[in-house]
Amino acid sequence: MLPPKMANAFRNIISAETRDTVSRLFIQDGRRHWKGYAISFLFMGIMAGTTSGLAYLMGDVINRIFVEQNSNAIWILSGAVVALSVIKGFSAYGQAVALAKVGNRIVADNQKRVLDRLLMQDVTYFSGSHTAEIMMRFNTGAQAARNVLNLIITSLGRDLLSVIGLTLVMIIQDPFMAMIGFVVMPIAIGGVRSLIRKVQKIFSREFHSAIQIMTESIDAFQGIRTIKSFTLEDVQRERIFERIDKMEKASNRMMRAQSQSGPLMEALGGVAIGLVVMYAGWGVLHGGRTPGEFFSVITALLLCYEPAKRLARLNIDLTTHLMGARMLFAILDRPATEADAPGTPELAIKGGGVVFDEVVFSYREGEPVLRGLSFVAEPGQTTALVGPSGGGKSTVMNLLERFYEVESGVITIDGQNIDSVTRHSLRKAIGFVSQDVFLFTGTVRENIAAGRPGATEEEIIAAARSAHAHDFIMGFEGGYDSRVGERGTQLSGGQRQRIAIARAFLKDAPILLLDEATAALDSESEAEVQKALNELQRNRTTLVIAHRLQTVINADKICVIEKGRVVESGRHDELVAKRGRYFTFHQLQFAGQQERLSA
Numbered sequence: 001m002l003p004p005k006m007a008n009a010f011r012n013i014i015s016a017e018t019r020d021t022v023s024r025l026f027i028q029d030g031r032r033h034w035k036g037y038a039i040s041f042l043f044m045g046i047m048a049g050t051t052s053g054l055a056y057l058m059g060d061v062i063n064r065i066f067v068e069q070n071s072n073a074i075w076i077l078s079g080a081v082v083a084l085s086v087i088k089g090f091s092a093y094g095q096a097v098a099l100a101k102v103g104n105r106i107v108a109d110n111q112k113r114v115l116d117r118l119l120m121q122d123v124t125y126f127s128g129s130h131t132a133e134i135m136m137r138f139n140t141g142a143q144a145a146r147n148v149l150n151l152i153i154t155s156l157g158r159d160l161l162s163v164i165g166l167t168l169v170m171i172i173q174d175p176f177m178a179m180i181g182f183v184v185m186p187i188a189i190g191g192v193r194s195l196i197r198k199v200q201k202i203f204s205r206e207f208h209s210a211i212q213i214m215t216e217s218i219d220a221f222q223g224i225r226t227i228k229s230f231t232l233e234d235v236q237r238e239r240i241f242e243r244i245d246k247m248e249k250a251s252n253r254m255m256r257a258q259s260q261s262g263p264l265m266e267a268l269g270g271v272a273i274g275l276v277v278m279y280a281g282w283g284v285l286h287g288g289r290t291p292g293e294f295f296s297v298i299t300a301l302l303l304c305y306e307p308a309k310r311l312a313r314l315n316i317d318l319t320t321h322l323m324g325a326r327m328l329f330a331i332l333d334r335p336a337t338e339a340d341a342p343g344t345p346e347l348a349i350k351g352g353g354v355v356f357d358e359v360v361f362s363y364r365e366g367e368p369v370l371r372g373l374s375f376v377a378e379p380g381q382t383t384a385l386v387g388p389s390g391g392g393k394s395t396v397m398n399l400l401e402r403f404y405e406v407e408s409g410v411i412t413i414d415g416q417n418i419d420s421v422t423r424h425s426l427r428k429a430i431g432f433v434s435q436d437v438f439l440f441t442g443t444v445r446e447n448i449a450a451g452r453p454g455a456t457e458e459e460i461i462a463a464a465r466s467a468h469a470h471d472f473i474m475g476f477e478g479g480y481d482s483r484v485g486e487r488g489t490q491l492s493g494g495q496r497q498r499i500a501i502a503r504a505f506l507k508d509a510p511i512l513l514l515d516e517a518t519a520a521l522d523s524e525s526e527a528e529v530q531k532a533l534n535e536l537q538r539n540r541t542t543l544v545i546a547h548r549l550q551t552v553i554n555a556d557k558i559c560v561i562e563k564g565r566v567v568e569s570g571r572h573d574e575l576v577a578k579r580g581r582y583f584t585f586h587q588l589q590f591a592g593q594q595e596r597l598s599a
Contacts, residue, residue, distance in 0.1 A: 018315075021322050024329065025148055029106045036102035037153055043095035044157030050088040052165030055303055057081060059173060059296030099153065103146040110142035113332060120336035123403040132214035137327045144324025151321065155314050159307035166304040173297045213243045338423055346425035350414045351379030352510040352541035354400065359409035361392075361399060369395050371564035372409070377557070379414075382542040384552035386585065387561040393545045396561075397513045400543070401427055413511070431509035431540075433533070435516035437500040439488030444473055445480040447488075447499055451506035459506060467502035467532045469495070494529060501532045512542040518551060549589055558582065 030037060060077055118125075118134065126134070220227060220236045227236055310317075354377040361370040370392045377383040385393040398404050399411060402423050411418050418426055431451075439447050448460050455463075460480070464470040472495055476482035488496045497517060504512065517533060518526045530551065546552045553572040560568040560575070560582050568580050575582035 018318065018322055021325055021329070022148065022152065022318075025145055025325060029109070029145055030149055033102045033105065036098055036105075037149075040095045040098035040102065040153060041157040043091045043098065044154070045161055046091040047088050047095065047158060048161035048165045050084045050091065051162050051303055052169050052300070053084050054081065054088075055166055055169045055300035056172070056296060057084070058299040059292035062295045063292030095158070099150055103150050106146040106149065107142045110145050110328060111138065114138050114142060114328065117331055117334060117336065120338050121334065122337045123398070125334075125337065130215045132217075136214060137331055140324045141328025141331065144321045145328055147321040148318060148325055151314070151317060155311060159310045162307040163304055163311065166300040169300040170297050170304075173300075213240065213247060216240050216243060340422045340424075344422045345420070347413060347416060347418070347421040347429055349429050349510050352429070353377065353379040353414055354383075354511065354541060354543065355410075355412045356396065357410045357412070359399065359411060360407045361395060361404065362407060363395075363404075369564055370399075373561070373565055374409075375559045375566045375569060377541055377543055379541050380539055381556035382537055382544060382552075382554075384544045384546055384555040384558045385561055386546055386549060386552065386558060386582070387567075389547075391561040392564045393561055394515060397432070397515055397543065397545070400513065401430055401432070429509055430511045430513060431504040431507045431536075432513045433497070433500050433504050433515070433517045433536075435518075437488065437496040439484050439491070439496060439499065441484070441486050443478075443481050443483055444476070444499060447484060448480075448502045448506055451503035452508070455506055460502075463502040463506035464499075466505045466535055467498045468528050469498035469502050469532075472498075494526075497529045498532055501529065501536055504536055510540060512537060512540045514542065514544045516545055516547065518548075549586055560585075 057077060057080055064077065115138070118138070216236070217240060220240065227233060356373055356375050358372045358374055359370050360368060360372055362368045373392065373396070375383070385396060387393060395404075399406055400418070402418060405419070413426075413429070440450065445457075445460060448463055449455050451463065452459070461470060464473055464480075473480055473482070482490075484491055484496075484499075488499070491499070501517075514533065514537075518529050544552055544555065549572075552558060555572070557569060558572060558575055559566045560580075562581065568575055568578065568582050570578070576586055
């Protein structure tokens with residue numbers, strides 16, 4: 001039990017929010033790992049006991065060896081000191097290993113929980129948050145949970161038990177001297193109260209500064225080609241340097257605030273030791289007390305100083321970690337926006353026919369992108385979506401994969417409303433190849449295998465052959481084990497596209513979405529990729545987005561989309577004969593090509 005003054009001081013400086021956060025951490029993580037914490041706590045108790053024992057033995061060491069001059073006591077007391085020190089050393093090792101093991105497990109568990117929760121968020125969450133902020137919360141939050149629990153367990157098991165044990169030694173030797181410690185401790189704890197809010201504000205600014213630095217650094221690294229092309233090195237350097245300077249100043253303010261408790265503790269500690277020395281020294285010289293009692297109390301007080309100082313700083317040290325823990329809970333408490341209701345049926349594919357019926361959708365309120373869009377993509381046929389930029393073509397694909405939810409209207413596949421089936425079964429039935437190919441950091445094999453995890457080597461190679469990728473892959477020194485670099489930067493555009501197509505071949509989904517899959521390629525690469533795409537489209541329901549009409553003139557149906565509606569649909573020759581919007585696009589593109597050829 002803490003003395004009433006000390007307990008009240010702790011309650012006064014620990015806010016309700018802090019208590020709630022700590023309670024949740026103990027319920028969520030501490031309770032599951034109580035055995036590990038109990039072992040660590042036991043070792044810390046042994047450490048506190050041996051520390052107290054060493055302080056108590058100092059009285060016998062001084063009295064029996066130096067006062068009584070008992071030669072046998074030299075061996076007995078020396079052996080006891082060595083034994084206690086060895087036990088303390090092994091206990092320190094045991095508690096450090098036990099605490100680290102539990103702490104690492106908590107970090108791993110929380111990272112898994114956070115990742116699971118993030119993967120259950122919809123695309124809107126990620127489009128509204130920078131990668132740097134998500135990563136900061138992912139790492140800082142998981143580690144903060146461990147740090148809070150470890151700090152509290154260490155403070156209670158090592159520091160508080162040591163203070164209690166050493167205080168008992170002082171009480172046994174001289175109760176009045178122990179009272180000096182009881183007076184000083186609440187003053188020291190109360191002295192740090194004014195620092196708590198200051199540290200919280202500074203840490204909040206420091207965290208957001210760190211996010212800004214990481215955000216702009218990631219943008220600079222990922223956009224290095226643009227930066228160099230526009231000679232923006234100096235601009236980016238100055239901007240990020242300014243952020244770093246602000247971060248440095250915030251860190252210095254944080255350190256000053258955290259260190260302000262040091263002078264207070266040093267001064268109060270010096271006062272306590274001075275008073276004890278004065279009282280104990282007078283007692284030895286004039287009060288009939290033994291030198292052993294004097295040295296035992298002084299040793300206990302000196303050993304008590306560091307753990308008492310750490311206890312006084314506990315709330316300040318907890319502040320930064322608790323803010324990180326709250327960031328963890330902010331993610332864990334987010335509703336899983338892509339969680340399917342229990343019992344939701346899976347999509348049953350028959351032919352793969354897709355129907356959009358009066359679909360309305362907006363990314364931002366009051367700015368509709370689709371305004372009652374309707375069309376039918378027949379099973380096993382290719383339907384092309386053409387029209388001016390911003391008309392809603394890519395939105396069609398986003399809605400078909402349920403990256404976003406429609407505001408009104410219905411999208412069906414083989415007569416099944418896609419809102420009423422599981423997202424997993426829906427997306428499993430759809431293959432996707434876009435202009436902006438994303439390759440994972442890893443090998444060529446791993447990126448193709450992402451189309452169907454668990455695929456055999458023969459199936460991966462067969463998919464690569466179908467995508468006209470096998471030959472260039474085997475031209476690499478590492479073959480299928482060649483690294484592709486971050487986002488595939490070690491490959492050409494055509495190579496990235498064909499690996500993405502191989503991935504789609506391996507998935508073998510009945511519905512295929514192609515979003516400008518050849519738009520960024522040169523003529524030679526486009527020809528190779530188009531061969532692969534023609535094979536991939538065979539016997540699949542295919543939706544194609546294209547700005548270059550020559551890539552879709554053989555489509556079974558072409559839908560012209562403008563301002564969120566289908567304004568024309570039919571085959572290429574039918575639309576040209578109508579001389580409507582498609583004919584206008586056709587004339588503009590092919591007239592431009594004729595001019596370039598004649599030039």
